[in-house]
Amino acid sequence: MNKLLIVGTVAFDAIETPFGKTDKILGGAGTYIGLSASFFKLQSAIVSVVGEDFPQEYLDLLSDRGIDISGLEVVKGGKTFFWSGRYHNDLNSRDTLDTQLNVLADFNPVVPENFKDADVVMLGNLHPLIQTSVLDQLTAQPKLVVLDTMNFWMDCALDDLLQVIKRVDVITVNDEEARQLTGEYSLVKAAAQIHEMGPEYVVIKKGEHGALLFHDKKVFFAPALPLEEVFDPTGAGDTFAGGFTGYITQSENISFKNLKNAIIYGSNMASFCVEEFGTQRMERLQKEEVLQRLQQFKALTQFDISLGDDNEDEE
Amino acid sequence: MNKLLIVGTVAFDAIETPFGKTDKILGGAGTYIGLSASFFKLQSAIVSVVGEDFPQEYLDLLSDRGIDISGLEVVKGGKTFFWSGRYHNDLNSRDTLDTQLNVLADFNPVVPENFKDADVVMLGNLHPLIQTSVLDQLTAQPKLVVLDTMNFWMDCALDDLLQVIKRVDVITVNDEEARQLTGEYSLVKAAAQIHEMGPEYVVIKKGEHGALLFHDKKVFFAPALPLEEVFDPTGAGDTFAGGFTGYITQSENISFKNLKNAIIYGSNMASFCVEEFGTQRMERLQKEEVLQRLQQFKALTQFDISLGDDNEDEE
Numbered sequence: 001m002n003k004l005l006i007v008g009t010v011a012f013d014a015i016e017t018p019f020g021k022t023d024k025i026l027g028g029a030g031t032y033i034g035l036s037a038s039f040f041k042l043q044s045a046i047v048s049v050v051g052e053d054f055p056q057e058y059l060d061l062l063s064d065r066g067i068d069i070s071g072l073e074v075v076k077g078g079k080t081f082f083w084s085g086r087y088h089n090d091l092n093s094r095d096t097l098d099t100q101l102n103v104l105a106d107f108n109p110v111v112p113e114n115f116k117d118a119d120v121v122m123l124g125n126l127h128p129l130i131q132t133s134v135l136d137q138l139t140a141q142p143k144l145v146v147l148d149t150m151n152f153w154m155d156c157a158l159d160d161l162l163q164v165i166k167r168v169d170v171i172t173v174n175d176e177e178a179r180q181l182t183g184e185y186s187l188v189k190a191a192a193q194i195h196e197m198g199p200e201y202v203v204i205k206k207g208e209h210g211a212l213l214f215h216d217k218k219v220f221f222a223p224a225l226p227l228e229e230v231f232d233p234t235g236a237g238d239t240f241a242g243g244f245t246g247y248i249t250q251s252e253n254i255s256f257k258n259l260k261n262a263i264i265y266g267s268n269m270a271s272f273c274v275e276e277f278g279t280q281r282m283e284r285l286q287k288e289e290v291l292q293r294l295q296q297f298k299a300l301t302q303f304d305i306s307l308g309d310d311n312e313d314e315e
Numbered sequence: 316m317n318k319l320l321i322v323g324t325v326a327f328d329a330i331e332t333p334f335g336k337t338d339k340i341l342g343g344a345g346t347y348i349g350l351s352a353s354f355f356k357l358q359s360a361i362v363s364v365v366g367e368d369f370p371q372e373y374l375d376l377l378s379d380r381g382i383d384i385s386g387l388e389v390v391k392g393g394k395t396f397f398w399s400g401r402y403h404n405d406l407n408s409r410d411t412l413d414t415q416l417n418v419l420a421d422f423n424p425v426v427p428e429n430f431k432d433a434d435v436v437m438l439g440n441l442h443p444l445i446q447t448s449v450l451d452q453l454t455a456q457p458k459l460v461v462l463d464t465m466n467f468w469m470d471c472a473l474d475d476l477l478q479v480i481k482r483v484d485v486i487t488v489n490d491e492e493a494r495q496l497t498g499e500y501s502l503v504k505a506a507a508q509i510h511e512m513g514p515e516y517v518v519i520k521k522g523e524h525g526a527l528l529f530h531d532k533k534v535f536f537a538p539a540l541p542l543e544e545v546f547d548p549t550g551a552g553d554t555f556a557g558g559f560t561g562y563i564t565q566s567e568n569i570s571f572k573n574l575k576n577a578i579i580y581g582s583n584m585a586s587f588c589v590e591e592f593g594t595q596r597m598e599r600l601q602k603e604e605v606l607q608r609l610q611q612f613k614a615l616t617q618f619d620i621s622l623g624d625d626n627e628d629e630e
Contacts, residue, residue, distance in 0.1 A: 089500075090500070185404075185405070186542070186543055186544055186545075187541060188541050188542060188543045189543055189544075206524070209521070209524040209525075210524075210525075210538070212541060218614065219541055219614075219615060220614070220615060220616075220618070221538045221541070221615050221616060223525070223536045223538065226502060226503050226527060226534055226536070227501070227503060228501055228503045228504055229501055229504075230501075257618075257619070260618045261618055261619070261620045264618055264620060265620075294620060298620070299533065299534075299535070300534060300535060300536050301535075301536060301616050301617075301618075302616075302617060302618075303535070303572075303575045303576055303579055303616075303617075304572070304576070305576045305579060305580075305609060305613070
């Protein structure tokens, strides 16, 4: 089986949405990526850090999914990264109520020996120097390196970010981040400019409005599945990244055609994540449900217009 | 050839976007619908009203497209409906600067005799009583009646609007209008409620984020084509409606499968409309360009994941 190396936070989240609020629950980009990728046939490892306050139960949850956590450092006497946020009524925007970096402040990622030759590397949203350090530890060039980042690093670590962006094959950002990174309002123009920064593939996530995959002059679009209710968007982008990289790792195929499938898989996984608070839905998700919903994605997007003659299919 | 009957405004617009501004130019829902539908093999007629100030050149423009304008009343001494608006920087919202109803205030639609048996009827955005009057004049049940409306009529003529909604097969509204009409934030729930008001098909337009087609429990999504630049969104929704109804009229096929194609055609036509001010792009659009861009829509959305075995296409 191919290897997927994940770096990303493993954390506590406290979330408020119009539907309710949680106490400290399991969260973090690495967690969501790992859970999502665990639905594919692969070996995965998470490189991250938690404090001594992190429950064994959560560590077991990751291990039970077959995720190698030997690169998940537990800092004695340390406290786990904590994020708290409140979503607005439309669930499209949120306020951060509290961020406690704790053990993340001095995080030095250590890639497990047997993942230094990973086939695919998913650099979750973290300081670009941490992402760089992970790349520097690899002993073989991965088939694909995917980087996720956010506006925060554009504000306070832009030079470091641009350095690591140069070294990756795929970048995933949301629409506002793509605009901030390039100064271009048009996502088509923004993607073209990000291409020039290095990545061969640019994924622009638009939340409930789906995701765009840009490559050369080509573009592909995966919609978000229209849901009766979005309950909690936390982790949706990371779950997307986990589905995206999980599928690529499993299929070992780095073609544009296959990356199109990968963003469909990413959107598919994300559509489950938002149905319940935190990681709840992903924890009880079954593989059959993933395949069933993939059928819904097909029905949602596939059509059949013949182009040989514009009238041919009507007569 | 099948007949498409269009009712909608024929008007003067004055538009300001971040890219420039126009004097009074040709506008109106009926105009955009008619121009867009003229790319299909059909007979069409516009029922509308203008004033004596309306230039012969504009009337000729419509006639030259093969549009029957015998139902386009020219009121002696009257002034044509005028709308003026300014778009915000993101082009997703706009302020109305001026609205002069003029001859529209006393408009009594008269359906031309030879279009009283139209195959498809497109009720463009107008007072619901005008839309009702058009339906009342028909001598045969059309194969499909499509209604477009807006929040304004929900605010000031809701009862009349609900009456006409009962009588149509398809309704097209934007996301905010669907929410206002139903009080549901979720578009899936909103569509289900609008179904219960009468229409078998509900189209929810999301502007640059595409359009959703709901039917029974089924849903289909057509993205907007990602463009380098949106120049002027005026008329995009009407151009969408013209492509949607034009394709259906031509193909004479009222299946869900064909309505999926129709919203792809609608999105395709709308993608041209926004590239220049007002009707400019639609006036010089060539049929070959329409077909070429349809190919882009295919590339944008079509993928190939086998579902027989989730691993089958990877090995």
